[in-house]
Every structure is written in C-alpha cells, then in structure tokens.
Amino acid sequence: MFSHALAKSFALVVFSLFLLCNTTTITAQTFSDPGFASDLVATLPVYKPVGLTFAPDGRMFIWQENGIVRVYKNGVLLTTPFLDISSRVNAVGDRGLMGLALDPNFATNGYVYLYYTYEPNGNPNDVGAKTLRLTRVKADPANPDVALANSETVILGSSTTAPCAQNTDCISSDSDSHIGGTLRFGLDGKLYLSTGDGASYSFEDPLALRSQSLSSLNGKILRINTDGTAPSDNPFYDGTNSVKSKIYAYGFRNPYRFAIHPTTGEVLVADVGWAAYEEVNRGRGANFGWPCFEGDSPQVSYQSKFPSTCGAIPASSVTKPIYFYGHSVGQAIIGGPVYSATQFPAAYRGNMFFSDYSSQWIKRLVFDASGNVSNVQTFATGTGGIVSMEQGRDGALYYIVLETGQVRRIRYASAPTAAITATPTTGASPLAVSFSSAGSSDPNNLALTYLWDFGDGTTSTQANPVHTYTSATYTTFTAKLTVTNSSNGTASATVTVSVGNRPPVATITAPTNGTVARPGDTITYRGTASDPDETLSANAMSWQLLLHHDDHVHPYQAVTGASGSFVVEDHGAGTFYYEILLTVTDSRGATNTKSVNVNVASSNTSTMTYLSDLNWASATNGWGPVEKDRSNGEQGATDGRTIALNGVTYQKGLGVHANSDVRFALNGAYKTFAADVGVDDEVGSYGSVVFQVYADGTLLYDSGTMLGSSATKQLSVDVTGRNELRLFVSTAGDNDWYDHADWANARLLTGATQNTPPTVSLTAPVNNASFTAPANITITANAADSDGTISRVEFYQGSTLIGTDTSSPYAFTWNSVGAGNYTLSAKAFDNSGAATTSGTVNITVNAPSNAAPSASITAPTNNAVFTAPASITINANAGDSDGMVAKVEFYNGSTLLGTDTLAPYSFTWANVAAGTYALTVKATDDRGAVTTSSVVNITVNAPVSGLPAPWQKQDVGGVGVAGDTTYANGQFTLKGSGSDIWDFSDSFHFVWQPLARDGEIVARVVNVQNTDAWAKSGVMIRSSLAANAPYAAMLITPSRGLSYQWRYFINGNSGSQNSSAATVPRWVRLVRQGENLSGYTSTDGVTWTLLQTQTIPDLPGTVYIGLAVTSHNNGMLCTATFDNVVVK
Structure with missing residues (x-):
C-alpha cells in the first residue's frame, strides 16, 4: 500500500497545490522546436484565472475561480467584469467557477453557460459540504461585454442538499476537491460537462464509489441538451430527466479538463489521478474504473478497503486509458485541445496537447490513422502551472498560468506580430484618427509591410497613417492592420472606432490627488459623470481600486455607482499607495477614465496638518483675498471654485493671485512642507507665475516660470526646526493677468519626511527617430529626486524590461534590434522605493538596404x-x-x-x-x-513500354529487383519486388495513369504468386509517385485475404480494413469522390460489397490510379495478372 504522504494533496491540481502544498517553482520556458515562441496576452490577479474561451467575434472570455468573468477585447482586458457572481460561489480549495462555455449560437442569443460550486450562505470560504450547479446567463444586447442583470437560470444541480441523494438533480462537493470543471459543446450541438467524484483526496473515501454509480452525477462526463434534459441517443438513456440518461461515460476521479476532437467529435478526457497515474481516456458509454482502477491496473488501496464493491467490477469491463503516465513524470494532468489550425506546422495537426501542472511541461499525443496513440512528444518545458489551454481563433495555443495570473499565447514564430492603436477611438464627425503600428515586429527580423483596412472602404499601406472618418449618423468602424513579412507570414489586429459620438467626461470629486492616509483610515471616493450627448446615470460610472506595492499592482476593488469606500490596509515594509480610477462609459461604449492617488503614511509618520486649517500670520494677495480650499476668484471671499490643476481637483489648499505673500508661524513644530503647485484650470492656458518657498528667510524651493499649460509640480521641503514658513507667488516678470495660482493640497507634516517621487525623462533617442536593422540603440535618461537619491533607472520596450542603470548618466545600449516599431520608456526608483515612469518615445527600426542574391x-x-x-x-x-x-x-x-x-x-x-x-x-x-x-x-x-496509352509503369520506393509490366490480349502481367505496402513501408511495382477528376478503377485479380503469404496485388489511387505518399488501395494476398488500406499523410503509417475470406480470382474496385476513396470487392463483377471508405486529407486534384504488386520479399519478383481493367 502506498503512503498517503505521497498521495496528491493537489486533488484537482489547481488551487490546493498552492494553498496546501506551495511547491511549484516557475522556470524558464523552452520549446522542443525553437520555431515556437510564447508571449504575454493579459495579466489577472494571481491564483484567480482558471479558464478561457473565444467568442465568434474574437473576444476572449476569462473566468476566475472566485466567480468573476472578464472580457479581453481589442487587445485590452476590460475593467468592468462581464459577470460577478462571487457572492454565490464557494472558492475553498479546488472549488469555484471552473467551467464556462458559449452557446454555438452565441452571436445571436448571447447565452453563456457556467459551472461552479454553489454557496447558499454568502460565505465563499465555508469549508462545509456544498453542491455544484450548471447555469446560464445572457449577454446584455445593449452592451454584450456585460451579462444581463438577473438573467441566470439553473440548468443542472437544482438540488443544493449535500451529500447528494441518489437519482437526484444534484452534483456533490463534500470535500473541497475533485469537482471536475470543463463545459464544452460537441460537434453534435450537445453540452458536455465533466464532474469529479467530490470525495476527499487524503484517504479512501467511500464517497468516491459514486463514480461507479449510474444513479449519481458525480465522477462522470455528462451529455445534455441546453435545457438540462437528456438526449435520447445517450448510451444509458431511460427517460428525459433521469440521472442515468444524462451520463455519457463514468468512472472518473477528477476529469478537470477534456477536449472535443474537431473532426470526429470524440471526447478525450484528462483525468487527474491519485496515487500512481494520470490518464487520457476516450469512449462513449465506457467505465474507466475509478476508484477501483487507476491507470491500467487495480487501485490497491480502494480494492483493499472496499473488496465487495470493487470485486463486483471485472477488469474486462473497465476501459483502459489510451495513454497514461506515472508520477515520476508528472502529478496533475491538464487536458488541452486537439489542434486543427494551420498556424502551427502540419505535423501538429490532429495532435492532442496536454500539460502537467506539477511538472510544468506541455506534451502532445500523436495519433495514427486508426486513432491510436502512436507517439508522445514533449512540446515545452518550464511553462509554469497551467490550468487551461485552448486553441485561439488565430491558430495560436493560449494558456493560463495560475500562480502568475498570466494569459499567454504560443505561436509558431514564422509569423510576425501585429499591434494596433488608434487615437482617438470615438468622437464627432468628421473624426481624424491617428493609427499606429508601434509594437508590430518580426521574430526573425524580416522586413514588414503594412496594410490598413479602415472599415469604410478605404485602405493605406503606411506604417502610421492618419484617417478621417465621416458619418451623418452614429457608426462604428472596425479598422484592421495586417502586417506581412518577407516570407509571406502575416498577422492581424483590429480596433473599433466610433464616429458620431462624443466621449463622456469623468470627474473625481473626492479624495484629492495626493491625499495621505494611514492604515485603518476609511477613504470615501466620489465622482460625477457627464456627457455632451446624453444624461448619464450613476450606473455609467465604474471604479477600480488598485494597490501599488513596490513594483507590482494588486487589483483591490471594483464598484459601480457614484461613490464607494475602502479601509486603508497596512502592508508593512515597502512602498505602497492606492490608485482610484473612475471610468465613465456612455450608452454607445465610449469611455473616459480619470485617476487619483492616495498615499499611505508609514507607521512612524505623525500627524498631517493642512495649511487651510491653520490661521496665517499674515497674507497679501494680488486680487481679492487669499482663499482657503478654493481657487482665487479675484473679488470677494469664496467667489472661487474647487481647486483644479490639469484636470485633477483638490479639496484642500490655498488659492492666490500674483503677487501673493502668505506667512505661517511654525515654531519648530513641523518636519516637512509639501504641496502641488500650478496655475488653476479656471484660466485655461493663460497665466504665468513663479512659486517660491522660504523658511526663516532662506529660499528652499523655486518652481521656475509656470504657465497655464504647464504640468503640475510636486514639492516637498524640509522645515525641521524652522519658525516661519513664507509662500510667495510672483508674476514671472510680465503682468498680473490671469495669474490664478494654487498651493494645492498644501500641508505640514511632523515625524518622518514624506517621500516625493523622482522625476525621469528620456533624452535619447528623440520621438519618431529611425534606425536601420540590426540597430544598436543607446537610450539615455535624466532622473532626479528632490528629497533623496536615484537608486536605479530601468529601460523598457513596451512592457518588457530591456536594461537597468544604477549610476548617472543613465543609459542603456539595446543591441541588435530587428526591424519594427517600438515604444521606449524609462522608470526611475528613488532610495525610498518610489517610482516614476517617463513619457514614451516611439522609434522605427527599418530593414537594412539589401542587395538581391x-x-x-x-x-x-x-x-x-x-x-x-x-x-x-x-x-x-x-x-x-x-x-x-x-x-x-x-x-x-x-x-x-x-x-x-x-x-x-x-x-x-x-x-x-x-x-x-x-x-x-x-x-x-x-x-x-x-x-x-x-x-x-x-x-x-513517354517511354516505349508496350502498354496501351495512357498507361505507364515504374517502381515505387526502394525495390530490391527492378519490376516490369507487359500487356497482351486485354491482360496486364505485373512483376514486382518490394518489402511491403503497409505501416511505414512503401516499395512495389506500379502501372498507372493520371486521373484529374472523380473516377474509379475496376479490375479482376486473376492470380498473385505466393512469394510470401503477405505478397499483395490490386488497385491503388495515390497522391504522388513518391514513396510513402498518401494512398488508398484494394489489395489481395495469396493466403491472408483481402484488405482495404490507406495512408493519410506523407511518411505516415498505414491503416487497414481486412476481409479474410477472399481468394483469387477476385474483382476489386476503387472509387474517388473528392477526398473520399471507397474500396469494393466482388466475386462476379456485378454485385459489389463496400469494404471501407476513408477521407484522405488534402488529396490533390490530379492523382495516380492503377495496378500494384509487391512481393513482400525484396529479393525476388512476384507475378500478378489482371484482366477486365477499366478506368472510368
């Protein structure tokens, strides 16, 4: 008996591995074929995303175990979830929202099917027994990126009492593992669902025995109609709504992921094992043995624990896996797709991909012509813990790595990458849109050409065109960029442009940008939504709260409405702050997003006092009074408005007008003075001022000249031990018109000094610079920190880090850069951990001039x-x-x-x-x-052969003795050697003529010499005259009967269908209809019996049809005679 310390505590694989074992380590990904490459598509919260699928319009739906469904559209992960049912999803261990499928008619009906662990008590962390349910929701016709409210309907799992009673509509999750998790529609339009045994992974749980019961929905592959009823052609059908009727196959432990074969419709199930084996199973109506059998052997522990139950199941009644492997290879199988696209090389078509979560590899099952596993090939290693794999509509392989939250894509690298952006994407007609191909590149540095289809009947071949859309009514256009490399590899990307709709305006009214809070504080955020074309309700406002922690980001909260709140958490050491984003979406999908930051004071930071809450010692002002928490209105008190700098509003601060002089008594009580300064938005781009800060007569800060169009500046100065603070604003040497100046968020702090983020900008290369590949590009940056030092500057291409410098002058040389468009930026970090990212610089690397060969x-x-x-x-x-x-x-x-x-x-x-x-x-x-x-x-x-036209003769493959054919009196006599026509052998003598249409050949095999019992002669159709070409043939042997044989692919092996009773003389017939080749046999040439029909993929228009003989003894000739030979 095995030790349970070795039995998998990662019952399903997914979450328990981390939450219970925490043993997975990510290594560098390597492909067995270097032509493949992986790239990042989207990043979601770690340990949350568990599955993905694709809509007909190209959108990707990604679902999280906590019950949230996200949409990835036009290269962007949408902020607003498609669906959030987290309040009724239990997410303990392996539980959660594990399966999702789109209806085959999703484009018209919007139906989305979900499989999840139901939480009736509103506690997603309840470890008690639960049930699972299959439900359906509908996409909102007005906004298909979100689900229609209150549209959920239960399809399966209406009973929520656990453990489930027999013969009830109930799927049990008594343990927090083994729930199954895949939903797929088959080629037959039926819905298939995998369910686990719902039992414990840590001991021989008697509940696992329900996998063997046809009265339980657990441990099964179910096949149902979309209303939850059973199709009448199911293998155990005995009524529309019986449990038994809905079962397609049984005897599974945890069939977490399965595939539907894209041509045969077969269900290929990856079942996560327990003590010994991981399995791939196939078979309608089959019993795969769990828990009494595992892999190809009895499950010793369960057999010993439950001898009566397991003893009643003979081994002969259990269907063995088509493939299995032991735990020295891997411990948690994840089934993937059967590949059917053309983006990968032809050798990968028809292969089933699968991965192992624990061992972090991807492999593929290669099937022979009979559908049996002929080979298992390693595809990739070091992938991370994969929990879902799907074939994308672009032919790439998409997968989710649980521990990083990443959605990644594997493509064959002969294709380039297309990237597209448009600015703006919505507005009134006429709308001028600047399109960019920045980020488009080729992995082999091949030159790229560009073709833009703007969706309105016009095109462009520029890399970065500007196009003007016009429309009398509101219209959406889909612009498509297709990039082509010099090897004719292509890739495309699209973006949607809306014309006739002006975007809405988002405004955050609270908190102000730069608000400082301490752990335990409650922050309330509020905002408004406006639109020049319509009145927006609070439902048009969606909030996303992000926690920035050191150099990574945690999605923290998502709320719809005009306001919300959160409690500031203490994340210990490191630099962290909250970013509050407000996105306003109008009825036509146009959006506008604004954000503010809430800084978190460290535990040793004392109180903060706003200057507007203090009385000044003295104040003079150019026009009107100095205003507290208002801008300067020039006349009486409080005639200003909310302080606003560059679209960001501030609830606290001082509003002044140059020349202004405001003084405060400090009396040595403060450590730091900080503020945001600039010309208030109420004067637009007018105004020109200079801000100066003095302490005890010493100049501590000078802003330089700031205009109404200048960016806001943040200042932080040390006032430790100082007695007087003087804030002075001058007119910058011109007149004092429009000089409305703001000391926004002006504050005094005691205790630790507040850290001001560094500044950084790229100084080289300049924007829109061009280079020639392979380019060595030196990127330089200026970086400074007003209250500390720069610890490092990182250089980025897009989101990819390409280099780091820790000392000034900050520079990095990016070597051997291939042709393409790139976006560069720099990110500076100060000695306290604060970081600032520069603006971007776009560059183009052109293919070098090239002399033709x-x-x-x-x-x-x-x-x-x-x-x-x-x-x-x-x-x-x-x-x-x-x-x-x-x-x-x-x-x-x-x-x-x-x-x-x-x-x-x-x-x-x-x-x-x-x-x-x-x-x-x-x-x-x-x-x-x-x-x-x-x-x-x-x-x-043409050869002089003595054969009637258009017949020709030749040997095919490596024959030992040259063959020949003669013709006389209507009879063909063939003499041929050859090792065989079978498996991977293909050597024989062939008499043929081309056939460029549908047609057939009929012949009577009069005799075949017995050079070997497996010598063969008969009729054949093949795709070419080369050895090991695809073919079909009707061949008769001296003593082994007649067989219909075929080969699907070049250099593949052969399959056969035999008829052992046939002897010579015998009539044979082979018929071509497109790619379908049918073999017939007859004793009299009148009454024919069909032996087999096979579809030979990619059969060319012209094939070679004729007579064949092989001796099955390559050292001697076999003689075969034919008469009544007709090609028609």
Missing part, C-alpha cells in the same frame, strides 16, 4: 530531353554579396518542387511524367530579398 540553374541545360518516368537532378548556383543565401527553391512553372538551404544547391525531381516543363530556381537571402533565375526548358518523352 544571384541565382542560376547549372543543370540540366536548356532544351534537355529525358524519358518518363524520369529522375531529374536540378543543380543551381546562388550567392549574396552583402549577406548569405537562406534558401534556394526549385520550381516547375509556379509549382514548388523542393527546397535546399545548403550549398551546393540541388534537388532531384523523381518520377517525372511525360511532358514539357519550365524550370526555375528562386534564391532568398537572409533579409528576405528574392531573385528568380532564367527559365530552363526540358522535355520528358
């Missing part, structure tokens, strides 16, 4: 003559004066024959049929330039 054919010579079937070696010379030749491609006309990447460049064209051909080669250099050689014309004459 040379290319010529050296053999064969022009007008050379060959005899079919010809083997023609084409030799070429190619060179590049300023680089190297990356590849040489060999063409017949426009048809690519082959490629060579190493000199001397050569390709042998085998089995060339009679005809005239025009040969060229194309040389491509390392920067994508292409040169095509002059044409070489050749002629291939």
Whole structure:
C-alpha cells in the first residue's frame, strides 16, 4: 500500500497545490522546436484565472475561480467584469467557477453557460459540504461585454442538499476537491460537462464509489441538451430527466479538463489521478474504473478497503486509458485541445496537447490513422502551472498560468506580430484618427509591410497613417492592420472606432490627488459623470481600486455607482499607495477614465496638518483675498471654485493671485512642507507665475516660470526646526493677468519626511527617430529626486524590461534590434522605493538596404530531353554579396518542387511524367530579398513500354529487383519486388495513369504468386509517385485475404480494413469522390460489397490510379495478372 504522504494533496491540481502544498517553482520556458515562441496576452490577479474561451467575434472570455468573468477585447482586458457572481460561489480549495462555455449560437442569443460550486450562505470560504450547479446567463444586447442583470437560470444541480441523494438533480462537493470543471459543446450541438467524484483526496473515501454509480452525477462526463434534459441517443438513456440518461461515460476521479476532437467529435478526457497515474481516456458509454482502477491496473488501496464493491467490477469491463503516465513524470494532468489550425506546422495537426501542472511541461499525443496513440512528444518545458489551454481563433495555443495570473499565447514564430492603436477611438464627425503600428515586429527580423483596412472602404499601406472618418449618423468602424513579412507570414489586429459620438467626461470629486492616509483610515471616493450627448446615470460610472506595492499592482476593488469606500490596509515594509480610477462609459461604449492617488503614511509618520486649517500670520494677495480650499476668484471671499490643476481637483489648499505673500508661524513644530503647485484650470492656458518657498528667510524651493499649460509640480521641503514658513507667488516678470495660482493640497507634516517621487525623462533617442536593422540603440535618461537619491533607472520596450542603470548618466545600449516599431520608456526608483515612469518615445527600426542574391540553374541545360518516368537532378548556383543565401527553391512553372538551404544547391525531381516543363530556381537571402533565375526548358518523352496509352509503369520506393509490366490480349502481367505496402513501408511495382477528376478503377485479380503469404496485388489511387505518399488501395494476398488500406499523410503509417475470406480470382474496385476513396470487392463483377471508405486529407486534384504488386520479399519478383481493367 502506498503512503498517503505521497498521495496528491493537489486533488484537482489547481488551487490546493498552492494553498496546501506551495511547491511549484516557475522556470524558464523552452520549446522542443525553437520555431515556437510564447508571449504575454493579459495579466489577472494571481491564483484567480482558471479558464478561457473565444467568442465568434474574437473576444476572449476569462473566468476566475472566485466567480468573476472578464472580457479581453481589442487587445485590452476590460475593467468592468462581464459577470460577478462571487457572492454565490464557494472558492475553498479546488472549488469555484471552473467551467464556462458559449452557446454555438452565441452571436445571436448571447447565452453563456457556467459551472461552479454553489454557496447558499454568502460565505465563499465555508469549508462545509456544498453542491455544484450548471447555469446560464445572457449577454446584455445593449452592451454584450456585460451579462444581463438577473438573467441566470439553473440548468443542472437544482438540488443544493449535500451529500447528494441518489437519482437526484444534484452534483456533490463534500470535500473541497475533485469537482471536475470543463463545459464544452460537441460537434453534435450537445453540452458536455465533466464532474469529479467530490470525495476527499487524503484517504479512501467511500464517497468516491459514486463514480461507479449510474444513479449519481458525480465522477462522470455528462451529455445534455441546453435545457438540462437528456438526449435520447445517450448510451444509458431511460427517460428525459433521469440521472442515468444524462451520463455519457463514468468512472472518473477528477476529469478537470477534456477536449472535443474537431473532426470526429470524440471526447478525450484528462483525468487527474491519485496515487500512481494520470490518464487520457476516450469512449462513449465506457467505465474507466475509478476508484477501483487507476491507470491500467487495480487501485490497491480502494480494492483493499472496499473488496465487495470493487470485486463486483471485472477488469474486462473497465476501459483502459489510451495513454497514461506515472508520477515520476508528472502529478496533475491538464487536458488541452486537439489542434486543427494551420498556424502551427502540419505535423501538429490532429495532435492532442496536454500539460502537467506539477511538472510544468506541455506534451502532445500523436495519433495514427486508426486513432491510436502512436507517439508522445514533449512540446515545452518550464511553462509554469497551467490550468487551461485552448486553441485561439488565430491558430495560436493560449494558456493560463495560475500562480502568475498570466494569459499567454504560443505561436509558431514564422509569423510576425501585429499591434494596433488608434487615437482617438470615438468622437464627432468628421473624426481624424491617428493609427499606429508601434509594437508590430518580426521574430526573425524580416522586413514588414503594412496594410490598413479602415472599415469604410478605404485602405493605406503606411506604417502610421492618419484617417478621417465621416458619418451623418452614429457608426462604428472596425479598422484592421495586417502586417506581412518577407516570407509571406502575416498577422492581424483590429480596433473599433466610433464616429458620431462624443466621449463622456469623468470627474473625481473626492479624495484629492495626493491625499495621505494611514492604515485603518476609511477613504470615501466620489465622482460625477457627464456627457455632451446624453444624461448619464450613476450606473455609467465604474471604479477600480488598485494597490501599488513596490513594483507590482494588486487589483483591490471594483464598484459601480457614484461613490464607494475602502479601509486603508497596512502592508508593512515597502512602498505602497492606492490608485482610484473612475471610468465613465456612455450608452454607445465610449469611455473616459480619470485617476487619483492616495498615499499611505508609514507607521512612524505623525500627524498631517493642512495649511487651510491653520490661521496665517499674515497674507497679501494680488486680487481679492487669499482663499482657503478654493481657487482665487479675484473679488470677494469664496467667489472661487474647487481647486483644479490639469484636470485633477483638490479639496484642500490655498488659492492666490500674483503677487501673493502668505506667512505661517511654525515654531519648530513641523518636519516637512509639501504641496502641488500650478496655475488653476479656471484660466485655461493663460497665466504665468513663479512659486517660491522660504523658511526663516532662506529660499528652499523655486518652481521656475509656470504657465497655464504647464504640468503640475510636486514639492516637498524640509522645515525641521524652522519658525516661519513664507509662500510667495510672483508674476514671472510680465503682468498680473490671469495669474490664478494654487498651493494645492498644501500641508505640514511632523515625524518622518514624506517621500516625493523622482522625476525621469528620456533624452535619447528623440520621438519618431529611425534606425536601420540590426540597430544598436543607446537610450539615455535624466532622473532626479528632490528629497533623496536615484537608486536605479530601468529601460523598457513596451512592457518588457530591456536594461537597468544604477549610476548617472543613465543609459542603456539595446543591441541588435530587428526591424519594427517600438515604444521606449524609462522608470526611475528613488532610495525610498518610489517610482516614476517617463513619457514614451516611439522609434522605427527599418530593414537594412539589401542587395538581391544571384541565382542560376547549372543543370540540366536548356532544351534537355529525358524519358518518363524520369529522375531529374536540378543543380543551381546562388550567392549574396552583402549577406548569405537562406534558401534556394526549385520550381516547375509556379509549382514548388523542393527546397535546399545548403550549398551546393540541388534537388532531384523523381518520377517525372511525360511532358514539357519550365524550370526555375528562386534564391532568398537572409533579409528576405528574392531573385528568380532564367527559365530552363526540358522535355520528358513517354517511354516505349508496350502498354496501351495512357498507361505507364515504374517502381515505387526502394525495390530490391527492378519490376516490369507487359500487356497482351486485354491482360496486364505485373512483376514486382518490394518489402511491403503497409505501416511505414512503401516499395512495389506500379502501372498507372493520371486521373484529374472523380473516377474509379475496376479490375479482376486473376492470380498473385505466393512469394510470401503477405505478397499483395490490386488497385491503388495515390497522391504522388513518391514513396510513402498518401494512398488508398484494394489489395489481395495469396493466403491472408483481402484488405482495404490507406495512408493519410506523407511518411505516415498505414491503416487497414481486412476481409479474410477472399481468394483469387477476385474483382476489386476503387472509387474517388473528392477526398473520399471507397474500396469494393466482388466475386462476379456485378454485385459489389463496400469494404471501407476513408477521407484522405488534402488529396490533390490530379492523382495516380492503377495496378500494384509487391512481393513482400525484396529479393525476388512476384507475378500478378489482371484482366477486365477499366478506368472510368
């Protein structure tokens, strides 16, 4: 018996691994094929996101275990959740919102299906027994990025009493693990759901036995209609609403993730095991044995604990996994998709991807023609703990890493990356929009071209065009950018532009920006929403509270309405502050966002006193009185307005007018004076002033000239031991018109000095600078700190850190930069941990000028003559004066024959049929330039074979003895050697003619020589004359009967359907209809029996149809005779 210390405490995998074990370590990701690359798509709260899926319009839905569903749209993770049901989701351990599926008709009906652990008491952390439910909500037709309020309907799991009684609509979660978690629609339109046994992971729990019961919904794959009823063709159907009727397969422990095969519709289930094995299972109506069996063996602990129950289940009744692995390989399997797109190379099509959460790798199952697992290949290692994988609509593989909260994407790196931004995205007509391709790049530094489709019938090929939209009515346009590299790899990105709608305005009225609070304080935030086109309700306002902690951010709170509040927490050492964001969204989706920061005082910071709460010692003012907590209105007291600097309002401060002189008695009681200063927004861009701070007659601060258009400045000066503070504002040497100046948020602090963030700006390169790849770009920055020192400056390309400097002058040289558009910034950190990010600088790296390569054919010579079937070696010379030749491609006309990447460049064209051909080669250099050689014309004459036209003959593959065919009196006599036509062997003698349409061949096999019991002769259709090409054939043997054989892919193995009773003479027939090849047999040539039909993917328009023989003994010839041969 195994030790339970080794049994997985990560029952499902997902949360218990971290919350109970905390053993996962992220390592660097590596792909077995270096052509693949992973990039970051979105970041959500750590340990929260557990699944993703795609809508028909390209939106990505991401769901979190705590019951929140997010939407990723046009490259942005939307702030407002699609749905928040966290109040009724129990999220203990493996519980939570684990499954989500979009209705096949989602584009029209908006239905979204959810599978989650139901919390009836409003306590998401209750560890008691719970139940699960399947529900449906509807997207709001007016705003499909959010769910319609009160639209949730329970589909399955109406009973909420745990443990569940038998034969009830109830899915139990008695333990906080093993809940299953996948919802998918099958090709048949039915909804499939995986449920776990709901039992404990720490001992032999008798509740796990319900996986074997057809009276329980636990431990199953369920198949239902969208109203929760059972389809009548389910394997155990005995009525519309019975539990048994809804079961598709059973005997699972925790089938957390499963896939639906995109062509066969099969359900491929990854079942997380217990003590020994992880499994992939397949089979309708099958019993997979848990808890009495695990992997391909009896589960010893459960067999010993429950001998009667497990003894009643014979091993012969249990379906073994199609693949399983032991815990030395991994301990928590996560099923992924069966790949069906074309973004990955062809070898990956039809493979099932899966990962292991514990071991942090991705592998793929490779299936043979019969659907059996033929190979298991490692795809990636060091991936982090994956909990969900999906194939995207772009053909990439998307996955979620639980411990980082990241949604990542794996693409084959031959494709470039497209990035798109538009400014603005909404406004009145006519609307001029500046589009940018910044961030678009190619992983191999190939040159990019740009094609913009603005969605209104116009296009552009500029990298960063400006386009003006006009519309008499409100209209939305989808602008699409397609980037293409020199290898014809493409990528696209879109953005939506709304015309005829002016954006709303968000205003935060409380708290003021820079408010200082201490742990335990309650902060109330309020705001207003306005719109020039409509009246907005409080529901148009959404708040997001972010906690900035050192160099990372925690989403903290999301609220809809005009106001909200939160309690300031104590996060100990480190620098942290709160950012309050208000987003106002109008009825047409236009948004406007404003934000303010609330600083958190450290525990040793004493009281803070606003100057407006003190009496000044003296005050003079240029116009009107000095105002407390108001701007200067020039006439009487309080005739100003709320203090506002650059769109940020302040509830506290002093409003003055130059020349102004305000003095306060300090008497040595304060440590620091701090304020935000600038010209008040009420005068627009007018005004010019200078702010100066004196203490005891000493100048401590001088702002320099500030205009109405100047950015707000923050000041913090040390006034320790000082007796008098003097605040002076002058007219900057001109007149005193419009000189409305604000000492905003002016305050005195005792105790520790408040830290003022550093300043930073990029000094090189300049905005819109251009370089030539591969570029070495020196990035320089100025950084300063008014109350400390700079500890480091980080340099970024987009969100990617590319370098760091810790000493002035701050610089970093970014080497070998490839062609593309890039956005640079710098981030400065001071010695107290405060950080400031600079403005961005956009640069372009152009592909270098490139001399085209040379290319010529050296053999064969022009007008050379060959005899079919010809083997023609084409030799070429190619060179590049300023680089190297990356590849040489060999063409017949426009048809690519082959490629060579190493000199001397050569390709042998085998089995060339009679005809005239025009040969060229194309040389491509390392920067994508292409040169095509002059044409070489050749002629291939038909052989003198004695066969009636259009029949031709040849050997295929590595035959030991050359074959031959003769024809006389309506009979073909074939003599051929060859090892076999089967599995990966393909060597035989073939008599053929081309067939460029649907058609068939009929023949009677009169005799086949018994050179081996598995010698074969018959009729064949194949995609080419090369060995190991895809084919189908009807072949008869001397003593092993008749078989229909096929090969799906080049160099794949063969499958077969046998008929053991057949002997010669025998009629055989092979029919082509598109990619479908059907084999028939007959004893009289009149009555035919269909043996098998197979679909051969990508079968070309012209195929080769004819007669075949192999001796199955490569050292000797086998003779086979045919008559009544007809191709029609």
